[in-house]
Amino acid sequence: MSVLRDISNGDGNLTRQLLFLVEPGREWIGGVYYVRNILKTLSFAPWFQECFIHVLVRKEFRETFAMLANDIAHFQLHDRREAKPLLERLTTPFLKRLGKIYDVQIAHVARQIQADLVFPVSFYPFLGVRGTQVHWIPDFQELHLPQYFSASELEKRARLYRGIAKGTNPLILSSRSSQADWERCAPTCRNRTWILPFISDIEAEIAGLDAAKEAALLDEVGLWSEGAAKPYVYVPNQFWQHKNHELVLDALELLQKRGASLPTVVCTGNVADHRSKDHATHIWARVEASGLAESFRILSMVRRPQQLAIMKNARAVLQPSRFEGWNTGIMEAMRLGRPLLMSSLDVHREQAPEDAHFFAPDSAVQLADLLGRDWPESRVSEAILKERNGAAAVRFVESVRELFLGTELMSQ
Numbered sequence: 001m002s003v004l005r006d007i008s009n010g011d012g013n014l015t016r017q018l019l020f021l022v023e024p025g026r027e028w029i030g031g032v033y034y035v036r037n038i039l040k041t042l043s044f045a046p047w048f049q050e051c052f053i054h055v056l057v058r059k060e061f062r063e064t065f066a067m068l069a070n071d072i073a074h075f076q077l078h079d080r081r082e083a084k085p086l087l088e089r090l091t092t093p094f095l096k097r098l099g100k101i102y103d104v105q106i107a108h109v110a111r112q113i114q115a116d117l118v119f120p121v122s123f124y125p126f127l128g129v130r131g132t133q134v135h136w137i138p139d140f141q142e143l144h145l146p147q148y149f150s151a152s153e154l155e156k157r158a159r160l161y162r163g164i165a166k167g168t169n170p171l172i173l174s175s176r177s178s179q180a181d182w183e184r185c186a187p188t189c190r191n192r193t194w195i196l197p198f199i200s201d202i203e204a205e206i207a208g209l210d211a212a213k214e215a216a217l218l219d220e221v222g223l224w225s226e227g228a229a230k231p232y233v234y235v236p237n238q239f240w241q242h243k244n245h246e247l248v249l250d251a252l253e254l255l256q257k258r259g260a261s262l263p264t265v266v267c268t269g270n271v272a273d274h275r276s277k278d279h280a281t282h283i284w285a286r287v288e289a290s291g292l293a294e295s296f297r298i299l300s301m302v303r304r305p306q307q308l309a310i311m312k313n314a315r316a317v318l319q320p321s322r323f324e325g326w327n328t329g330i331m332e333a334m335r336l337g338r339p340l341l342m343s344s345l346d347v348h349r350e351q352a353p354e355d356a357h358f359f360a361p362d363s364a365v366q367l368a369d370l371l372g373r374d375w376p377e378s379r380v381s382e383a384i385l386k387e388r389n390g391a392a393a394v395r396f397v398e399s400v401r402e403l404f405l406g407t408e409l410m411s412q
Contacts, residue, residue: 015050016405019115019131021106022057022065022080023122029238029270031138032061033328035120036068038400040201043071045397047405054113056080056106078109095127099163102127117404120172124163134403135164135171135191139325140181145242148275158185165189170403172196174326177347194403197351199392200331205308217309221299223266231264232297233341233371234314236307236329237321238269239280244320244343249286250364251371252295262295263371265318266310268302312336315375319343322361326351337380341370 022035039055042048052074055065059079069075084092085104095101101124110118110130118129120136142149142157149157164171165186171193173179179195209217218224223232237243248265255262271280280298287296302310311317317333318341330351333340342348343361352358359366 015052016116017052017054017113017131018404019054019056019106019110019113019118021118021120021122022055022061030328031122032064034138034198036064037198037200037328037331039065039068040071041199041393041396042400043068044201044393045401047401048397049073051405052076052113054078054109054115056109058082081105096124096159099159099166100124100127103129119404121169124160125167125169133169135169137161137164137171137173137178137182139174139178139323140185141242141323141325143181143184144323148241161185164191167191170194172403174198175347175350177345177350178325194399196396196399196403197326197392198331199396200328200335201393202308202332202335205305206312206336209305209309209312213305214309214313217303217306218313220306221266221302221310222297223310223313229313231315231375231377232266233263233316233318233375234311234338235265235267235318235320236269236311236332237267237319238273239267239271239283240273241276241279242322243269244322244361245283246286247320247361247364247367248318248371249283249290249292249296251367252292253290254364254368255372256290256292258368258372260372262292263375264295264297265371266297266299266314268299268307268310271298271300308332308336311338314338315377316341318371319348320359320361320367321345324348335385337378337385339375339378341367 020035020039022032039053049072053072054076056078057065057080062077062079065077088102088104091102103126106118106126107128115131117134118126118131119134121133122136122138125133142154146154168190171191173182173193173195174197176195179193182189182193215224218229223230235245235248237245239245245267252262252265273279284298287293311333316339317329319327319330320343322343324345324347326347330340330342334353340352340356342352342356342358344358345361348358357370359370
């Protein structure tokens with residue numbers, strides 16, 4: 001049974017209509033899994049089973065969410081249309097300048113189901129949408145790494161924040177670090193701000209990975225030999241510039257110069273960076289020029305069961321990023337009991353377990369020292385892992401209950 005089962009008491013009188021929007025995707029898969037993780041986590045709370053859950057989702061992610069019908073009593077998927085109506089296309093540029101947006105389909109679905117709440121609203125608030133809109137800002141990367149953003153992107157985000165700050169809708173942030181950034185953007189904000197560091201409930205997915213299936217999945221990508229997983233360190237990041245794969249190469253090259261034994265670093269994730277089209281090509285050219293193809297393996301996008309099998313059998317999970325919001329990969333590594341090597345960001349220290357290992361995000365020396373260690377195969381007991389995740393689950397579910405179902409919120 002999942003650690004999340006029976007951690008909240010229902011009152012038997014909830015009939016809320018909750019509409020979840022799966023707007024991110026193609027370029028940022030993390031946003032898709034953010035919404036799915038929230039739904040999966042909440043599905044174990046009795047009060048959530050007394051709500052009617054609607055999900056508006058693009059067809060390529062329909063299957064990802066369709067499986068939740070087994071976990072949520074009252075559940076319906078609505079297919080997101082790709083084409084925008086003419087009226088919407090014509091009015092969008094003007095409305096954005098006013099800090100609003102009109103979305104015909106979201107307005108229609110919210111009215112049709114008589115939505116009480118719409119979440120997450122990641123961009124401008126919607127006009128003509130029934131129900132309380134709950135904003136979500138994943139992070140404030142542009143405050144820390146403005147060089148990765150165009151002038152128009154920076155202005156767009158600033159305008160978005162001004163619009164949210166002027167409104168009264170609730171705002172969800174994922175960490176205390178993000179809250180500090182929000183206070184820089186909107187020191188006099190009238191919004192109700194909630195810090196909800198989500199967790200990743202992957203119990204069912206893990207249960208579907210028996211030993212034989214794990215072995216087969218690892219063997220497909222050359223990570224299985226002589227009846228066991230090969231030793232490797234795993235980086236579960238897409239290849240955006242701020243994810244800092246170059247520091248990993250710097251560290252490997254440093255170990256190479258020292259004449260040390262080189263670890264195998266395995267990378268999965270989308271290799272496209274919409275802000276730097278040639279970034280992945282540059283990374284691969286460095287790998288080839290340094291002769292590190294055997295030590296720095298790029299697997300690109302892999303199937304979800306394969307990704308979990310790779311993480312579960314890694315000697316350590318490496319997160320070298322120069323910036324993060326609240327990282328799904330870290331949460332999954334913690335659930336699987338994998339040792340964590342992490343850049344010393346405030347949010348990483350906030351998120352990490354006590355036994356995590358840190359290095360400065362610009363220090364190849366510190367990372368090389370960690371990668372050069374002999375990371376033995378280790379396993380944490382299931383009891384300890386469930387206890388570790390249980391407290392976070394309780395906090396999350398109760399906080400969301402208060403936010404989504406509070407009488408003050410729903411009377412707005």
